Amino acid sequence: xxxxxxxxxxxxxxxxxxRRFSLYLRYLEDFGRSGISNVASGVxxxxxxxxxxxxxxxxxHLGSVGKRGLGYSVxxxxxxxxxxxxxxxxxxxxxxxxxxxxxxxxxYEPFRRRGFNIVTVIDNDPCKVGSRxxxxxxxxxxxxxxxxxxxxxxxxxxxxPARVAQSLVDRVVAAGVKAVLNYAPxxxxxxxxxxxxxxxxxVELESLSHALTRSRQ
Amino acid sequence: xxxxxxxxxxxxxxxxxxRRFSLYLRYLEDFGRSGISNVASGVxxxxxxxxxxxxxxxxxHLGSVGKRGLGYSVxxxxxxxxxxxxxxxxxxxxxxxxxxxxxxxxxYEPFRRRGFNIVTVIDNDPCKVGSRxxxxxxxxxxxxxxxxxxxxxxxxxxxxPARVAQSLVDRVVAAGVKAVLNYAPxxxxxxxxxxxxxxxxxVELESLSHALTRSRQ
DNA sequence: GAGTGTGAAGCAGTTCACAGCG
DNA sequence: CGCTGTGAACTGCTTCACACTC
Numbered sequence: 253x254x255x256x257x258x259x260x261x262x263x264x265x266x267x268x269x270x271r272r273f274s275l276y277l278r279y280l281e282d283f284g285r286s287g288i289s290n291v292a293s294g295v296x297x298x299x300x301x302x303x304x305x306x307x308x309x310x311x312x313h314l315g316s317v318g319k320r321g322l323g324y325s326v327x328x329x330x331x332x333x334x335x336x337x338x339x340x341x342x343x344x345x346x347x348x349x350x351x352x353x354x355x356x357x358x359x360y361e362p363f364r365r366r367g368f369n370i371v372t373v374i375d376n377d378p379c380k381v382g383s384r385x386x387x388x389x390x391x392x393x394x395x396x397x398x399x400x401x402x403x404x405x406x407x408x409x410x411x412x413p414a415r416v417a418q419s420l421v422d423r424v425v426a427a428g429v430k431a432v433l434n435y436a437p438x439x440x441x442x443x444x445x446x447x448x449x450x451x452x453x454x455v456e457l458e459s460l461s462h463a464l465t466r467s468r469q
Numbered sequence: 470x471x472x473x474x475x476x477x478x479x480x481x482x483x484x485x486x487x488r489r490f491s492l493y494l495r496y497l498e499d500f501g502r503s504g505i506s507n508v509a510s511g512v513x514x515x516x517x518x519x520x521x522x523x524x525x526x527x528x529x530h531l532g533s534v535g536k537r538g539l540g541y542s543v544x545x546x547x548x549x550x551x552x553x554x555x556x557x558x559x560x561x562x563x564x565x566x567x568x569x570x571x572x573x574x575x576x577y578e579p580f581r582r583r584g585f586n587i588v589t590v591i592d593n594d595p596c597k598v599g600s601r602x603x604x605x606x607x608x609x610x611x612x613x614x615x616x617x618x619x620x621x622x623x624x625x626x627x628x629x630p631a632r633v634a635q636s637l638v639d640r641v642v643a644a645g646v647k648a649v650l651n652y653a654p655x656x657x658x659x660x661x662x663x664x665x666x667x668x669x670x671x672v673e674l675e676s677l678s679h680a681l682t683r684s685r686q
Numbered sequence: 687g688a689g690t691g692t693g694a695a696g697c698a699g700t701t702c703a704c705a706g707c708g
Numbered sequence: 709c710g711c712t713g714t715g716a717a718c719t720g721c722t723t724c725a726c727a728c729t730c
Contacts, residue, residue: 268700303700305701305702305703306700306701309699320706321708322708
């Protein structure tokens with residue numbers, strides 16, 4: 253009988269906490285590889301640039317998953333975090349846009365290692381259609397909705413120019429896809445029941461540039 | 470207790486606000502190109518997926534920059550945001566790591582267009598050293614500190630494997646660089662006076678996967 | 687009238703501090 | 709004794725509501 257069979261709570265977990273879960277999982281996998289079997293909140297905190305109290309509060313969302321006086325079991329916590337993050341199964345991912353960013357994302361190994369399999373690639377450049385990215389044939393955007401449904405796509409990564417992104421994502425939503433990761437430099441709009449993350453490479457860089465400017469004067 | 474300090478207005482701008490400034494600036498530039506000369510908070514809010522009150526509160530950090538009954542002057546606000554974000558001058562950027570991510574970042578046009586010029590590229594793969602990325606010669610990591618100083622680097626982008634990232638960034642800090650954008654999958658540690666943003670491509674994807682899992686049950 | 691600027695209220699995430707358990 | 713789990717205090721961002729101004 254597993255000690256960590258506690259309910260995985262139905263309560264909503266704060267977004268900031270979920271993001272830290274990703275980091276904790278990464279560290280736990282490292283610890284696991286090093287043969288470390290227990291880890292205290294302070295150790296995870298040091299590694300993740302946060303505080304021990306923060307780690308404990310975060311993990312308390314998972315129920316009582318640690319042992320007082322001992323810390324957290326590395327394999328058990330790894331398992332719980334993988335489950336909560338939805339990494340127990342694999343996800344079928346479509347990549348829209350096989351340009352520079354799209355290609356780099358396609359080739360990014362950690363995605364695949366985590367179970368995000370890019371099984372569909374769409375690009376409307378006639379020179380690219382028909383050629384291959386890895387072992388996936390690039391298709392054009394005709395019949396996008398049918399393709400997404402036939403391929404059983406769970407999640408779409410948008411890496412197309414800004415001006416075409418919204419109309420494309422509307423069709424993605426119409427096809428019933430419930431998760432979109434957007435790298436195009438626009439804030440996409442989707443219905444409430446679709447999860448969306450807008451990633452902007454410029455925002456981070458510009459916030460650094462702001463910080464540099466502040467400290468200069 | 471010093472009463473004088475209480476009266477100094479804290480001109481620190483919240484991080485969340487600075488990040489939205491980047492987005493507002495992008496929209497303002499679009500509006501400018503469309504020949505729109507005034508824009509109300511509600512219009513910016515619609516475009517950015519936020520609320521009118523949020524936009525006004527954000528912009529109030531810049532002083533009184535709008536006109537009641539009219540909105541904000543597109544060219545004037547564009548100018549102010551560019552200044553606050555430190556985009557009036559150009560920045561000299563070094564890229565550490567010329568792998569897939571590094572190359573994609575190097576070739577990402579918007580960086581250059583915003584004044585982030587990658588003038589130095591470092592990679593320790595002997596096959597790459599000496600070859601070119603665009604018009605920049607790839608150098609090895611020997612004498613990194615001197616190179617960063619000679620090239621007058623303001624900001625470093627880290628795109629190397631996780632295991633070498635921290636030791637490399639320690640040398641970057643020692644060279645006096647005050648801003649680091651990290652794409653390596655570790656949380657880097659730097660002194661308080663160095664601005665750091667850790668960007669993790671997996672965190673976004675995993676938070677989507679969490680959302681998918683939530684909504685499934 | 688239309689739309690900004692801003693105190694005040696509300697809310698969410700973080701930190702504290704300590705009781706409780708192994 | 710060490711370290712978790714957690715209410716309570718705190719901090720800081722967001723939303724509200726309305727006085728104010730063009």
